[in-house]
Amino acid sequence: MMKPVKKNDWVLFFLVFCLLLTLAGCGSKTYLMPTPNVYTHPDLNPFADVPPVLQSNKVSVLYVTDRVPTKQTPGHWEYGYERSRSVAFGEAQVQIGDNLSWDALVQAGRSQNRKDKLELKRVFTNELGRFNPTPSARVISDTTLAVPDTEPPTSEAARRFTEELTARLAVTPRKEVFLYVHGFHNTFENSVFTIAELWHFLGREGVPLAYSWPCGEGGAFSYLYTISSGQFTNFHLKRTLRLIADCPAVEKIHIIAHSRGTDGAITAVRDLWLETRGTPGETAKLKLGTCVWAAADIDMEVDEQWNITERVDGAVEAAAIYISHEDRALAFATWLMGGKMRLGDVKPGFFTKEEMDVLQSSQKVQIIDARTGHHGLIGHNYFHHDPAVSSDLMLFLRYDLPAGGDQGRPLRVHENGFWLLHDKYPGSTWKLPMTQNPDKK
Numbered sequence: 001m002m003k004p005v006k007k008n009d010w011v012l013f014f015l016v017f018c019l020l021l022t023l024a025g026c027g028s029k030t031y032l033m034p035t036p037n038v039y040t041h042p043d044l045n046p047f048a049d050v051p052p053v054l055q056s057n058k059v060s061v062l063y064v065t066d067r068v069p070t071k072q073t074p075g076h077w078e079y080g081y082e083r084s085r086s087v088a089f090g091e092a093q094v095q096i097g098d099n100l101s102w103d104a105l106v107q108a109g110r111s112q113n114r115k116d117k118l119e120l121k122r123v124f125t126n127e128l129g130r131f132n133p134t135p136s137a138r139v140i141s142d143t144t145l146a147v148p149d150t151e152p153p154t155s156e157a158a159r160r161f162t163e164e165l166t167a168r169l170a171v172t173p174r175k176e177v178f179l180y181v182h183g184f185h186n187t188f189e190n191s192v193f194t195i196a197e198l199w200h201f202l203g204r205e206g207v208p209l210a211y212s213w214p215c216g217e218g219g220a221f222s223y224l225y226t227i228s229s230g231q232f233t234n235f236h237l238k239r240t241l242r243l244i245a246d247c248p249a250v251e252k253i254h255i256i257a258h259s260r261g262t263d264g265a266i267t268a269v270r271d272l273w274l275e276t277r278g279t280p281g282e283t284a285k286l287k288l289g290t291c292v293w294a295a296a297d298i299d300m301e302v303d304e305q306w307n308i309t310e311r312v313d314g315a316v317e318a319a320a321i322y323i324s325h326e327d328r329a330l331a332f333a334t335w336l337m338g339g340k341m342r343l344g345d346v347k348p349g350f351f352t353k354e355e356m357d358v359l360q361s362s363q364k365v366q367i368i369d370a371r372t373g374h375h376g377l378i379g380h381n382y383f384h385h386d387p388a389v390s391s392d393l394m395l396f397l398r399y400d401l402p403a404g405g406d407q408g409r410p411l412r413v414h415e416n417g418f419w420l421l422h423d424k425y426p427g428s429t430w431k432l433p434m435t436q437n438p439d440k441k
Contacts, residue, residue, distance in 0.1 A: 038391035046203035093124035174205035183259020252289035262296035273315035294383035296343035329380035
C-alpha cells in the first residue's frame with residue numbers, strides 16, 4: 001500500500017516543481033558561465049592557440065534535433081517541444097556580450113570576478129538538412145517496411161552532414177566532437193547556449209554539437225512527457241552517433257549529458273555497445289571517448305542492471321559521474337519516482353565494500369562528489385555554473401587527466417569512498433603537469 005503523502009511533502013513538491021518550471025523561463029536572459037577556477041592560474045590559457053578564424057565573440061554550434069520546427073524563416077529557425085519523426089541538423093550562432101573584442105573576451109574568460117555580465121544571444125539559426133522520417137512508413141505488412149538501423153551513408157542528408165562536420169574539423173587542430181545532451185525543461189536555445197559556453201572554455205578545440213530533443217514544457221505532466229520523449233529520441237540519438245563516427249575526419253566523440261539527458265545518452269551508448277561488442281573492431285568504430293554524466297536523473301537500480309551488469313563501460317574510454325546531495329531537482333525526481341535513488345544523488349551505502357574498492361582503484365568510472373556549497377537555490381546546473389566543478393570538467397575533457405595522483409586532477413578520496421571536489425578546487429598551489437600542458441603563458 002502506498003504511504004500517505006505528508007503535508008510537508010506536498011509543500012516541498014509544489015515549491016520545487018515551481019522552481020523547476022522557471023529554469024528555462026521564457027524571456028529570461030542567459031549569461032556566460034563563471035570562469036572555471038583553473039583558468040585564473042597564470043600557467044593556463046586555453047585561448048592561447050585558438051585559430052584566428054575562431055577568434056571572435058561569436059560561437060558557431062552544429063545542432064541535431066528531433067523537435068518540430070515552429071518557425072522556418074531563413075536564419076531564424078525556431079524549434080518547440082513537439083516530437084518530429086524527421087531529424088534535422090543545422091547551424092546556430094551564439095554571441096557572447098555586445099561589441100566585445102576577442103582580447104576583451106579572453107580577459108573576461110580568465111578573470112574570476114568579471115566587471116560586467118556577458119549575455120548570451122542566439123543571433124542566427126539555420127537548418128541545413130533533414131533526414132528521412134523514422135519509421136519510413138506507418139503501415140506494416142508481410143511485404144513492406146524494412147527500416148534500416150542507420151541513415152544510408154549515400155543519402156543527400158548524410159552527405160551534407162558529413163561535409164559540414166568535415167569543414168568544421170578542418171579549422172581546429174583537435175579532430176574531435178563534443179556532443180551535449182540537455183535535460184528536463186530545456187529549450188532548444190538552452191542546449192545551444194550550454195555547449196557554446198562549454199566549448200568556449202574548452203579552448204574552442206574540436207567541434208561543439210548540441211543534440212536537442214523534445215523534452216517537456218511545463219505543466220503537471222511535463223516530466224512524464226519528458227521520460228517518454230527520452231525513449232522516442234533513442235533511435236535518433238544512436239543514428240546521430242553513428243553518423244558522426246562514420247565521418248573519416250572524426251577521431252573521437254565526447255559526450256556531455258545532463259539531468260534527464262543522461263538517461264537518453266547512457267541508453268544510446270548501451271544499445272550501441274550491445275550491437276557491436278560481439279564483432280571484433282566494431283565497438284572501436286564508434287569512436288566514443290570520454291563521457292560526462294552530470295546530475296544524472298536515472299534510476300540507480302536500473303542503471304546498475306542495464307549498464308554495470310552489461311559492462312557498458314567497455315564502450316567508452318572513461319566516464320565521470322558528477323553527483324551532489326545539494327541537488328534539489330534530483331530530490332524532487334526521487335520523490336516523484338517513489339523514493340528510488342537517482343544516479344546523480346547516489347549514496348555510498350548503495351555499493352558494497354568490494355564494489356567501492358573497485359571504484360577507487362579504477363579510472364574507467366569516476367564518481368565525483370561535488371561538495372562546494374555554491375550550487376545555487378536549486379543546485380542542478382552546477383556542472384557549469386560552479387567554477388570549481390567546471391574546473392574539473394575542463395581538466396577531464398580538455399587535458400585528459402585521470403582522477404588523483406601526482407600526474408592527475410587534484411581530487412582526493414572522501415571517507416565515503418567517492419572522489420571529493422572542494423569549493424576552491426583545484427587550489428592556488430596546484431600546477432598542471434608540464435607533460436600535459438599544451439597551453440602557452
